[in-house]
Amino acid sequence: MKNESKILIIEDDMLLNDMTKRLLTQHGYCTTSAYSGSEALLLIERSSFDLILLDLMLPGIPGEIVLEKIKNIIDIPIIGVSAKTDIDSKVNLIRNGADDYITKPFDNQELLVRIEAVLRRFQKSTTPNNSKILRFKDLSLDTEAMEAKIRNTPITLTRYEYLILQLLMSSPSKVFTKNNIFESVWNENFIGDDNAINVHIGNLRKKFAKVNPEEKYIQTVWGLGFKMQG
Known part of the structure; x- marks a missing residue:
């Protein structure tokens, strides 16, 4: 799969946001950064993306609320990012519409593999089937x-x-x-x-x-x- 997908990175930590942006750019993805939930929602209304990396610990609007608002706007794959490792946080995130979950600090290779897998699943699920x-x-x-x-x-x-x-x-x-x-x-x-x-x-x-x-x-x-x- 060619890495031409557009990814929105929602992360308030400027250093981590920049590091993630550089990593994904090096692997051929087109990236856009947002540093708060409100900024991200404005970007989603104005631009189109193929996948979103969403940090749950955001200033202002919590990441869980941002997730809900995004899902009400558009059906797009979302990978939640958080330092929380408990199973309840993961289950609740999936229940609320996230497609995957990765914990901080994450390995760069793991992040890339998860992004590829989620994009592949989304592409497969949106391919029309024979009429039936x-x-x-x-x-x-x-x-x-x-x-x-x-x-x-x-x-x-x-x-x-x-x-x-x-x-x-x-x-x-x-x-x-x-x-x-x-x-x-x-x-x-x-x-x-x-x-x-x-x-x-x-x-x-x-x-x-x-x-x-x-x-x-x-x-x-x-x-x-x-x-x-x-």
Whole structure:
């Protein structure tokens, strides 16, 4: 993949922002720097980017709020950056829409690999599929328009929610292990951390329940994984 992607670096530490900018520029990325959440939101409204590096410990508007505001403006991959290493921070960040998380201080090579992986996943998930509508009970998934509906009520899905649901609905009677889901959706080897999968499955169930609380759609097969619930 050619490194022509445009990356917005949101980091209030001027030295770290500059170091990150130089690293990414050396590897062919086009970079723009922002030093606060308000500055970043203005840049996003005025320019287009392919990926955002978002520090969570920002002055003024907290990084978590900036993340929420960005996701309300545009669907763009975001990598959260923070010194927090606890699992709750990582899970909450993914639940709120981030695509990946890296802790400070980070290794330059790790940052580059994560950026490449997130861009690759985003490019793959936004490539149109052949026109096909998958159906299960009163749930339908248009794999060309990337839209889900229960009866005639549209359901807004994040990119990963859509990919997980598409996988499960492609073979409704099949039990997909967490390894199956992770490698199919994230296109990476599964190393046993299933928090991201559990978060997205939980979000899907909540969204379905808001539209049709009487029906169950995704079944947990204990010790194995998930399947569509018959």
